[in-house]
Amino acid sequence: MSDEAGKAPSRWWLLVPVLGGMLLLVQLASYLLDKVQDPVAEGPRVMAFDEGPAAAGARARPRLMLVTSLPAGFTGGFDLEAGFGSPLLASLEQAYAVELAEYVDPGKLGEHERLLLAHPRAQPAEALVALDDWVRGGGRVLLLADPLLSARADHPLGDPGAPAPGFADTGLLARWGVRLDGPVTGGEAALMVEGVPVLLRSPGRMAVTGSGCATFAEAFAADCRIGAGRAIIAADADFLLVEGEAGADNRAALLALLARLAG
DSSP, rough: OOOHHHHGGGGGGGGHHHHHHHHHHHHHHHHHHHHHTTTSSSSSSSOOOOOHHHHHHHHHHEEEEESSSOTEEESOOGGGGOOTHHHHHHHHHOOEEEESSOOOTTTGGGSEEEEESSSOOOHHHHHHHHHHHHHHHOEEEEOOOOOOGGGGGSEEEEESSSSSSSSSOSSSHHHHEEEOOOOOOSSSSEEEEETTEEEEEOOOOEESSTTTEETTTTTHHHHETTTEEEEEEESOOOGGGOOHHHHHHHHHHHHHHHHHHOO
């Protein structure tokens, strides 16, 4: 028994490096955890990124909801997801963070500074009520209401995806104090809008029926103060579909109308 007792102490030294290694791992884990929780501490940063001026500029763009029945690409086809490469959306994306939709989403209106209704489909009653409340509470909307849309010629008869032949007014214009007349011509018409030459197709005319509204650009559009908000209603949407040099001017005019809403 005395020999076994004398040998036992000689085995404990084998545990020393093991215990030391475990202690080192605990200290290392604690150090790394502190760095993850405090990315501003000295040394390498974890999960902290310099976004740069481009990302900062994207965050600074006001949010724009685009509700339309027109081809999202504005060159044919009706896939809303396929339209982000279009010239019009490219122009809008330079100034706004754009969200595309077919119908007004009452739950998302408050997330956007401006709303562009480009010849929208007939909206549900609850969406119209929410839209009117949003505008009166300070919202800004540009409504393109076409009395005779030529874009339907690109779709076969009876195509359910085709936009309506004329703006589907369900009483909203009268509530805002305007009326859409026309078309005043069945062909193309040139007009200056916000100092920019615009090529229109079978445009209508806006007439004022209530207080708070005034027409401009030879009655092509009406500018209405509605409660704490503002609405501009223009009597054509086909001008968004024009291509070439005239299309570039039309897109510039659209941006000018959206900018006017901020005043």
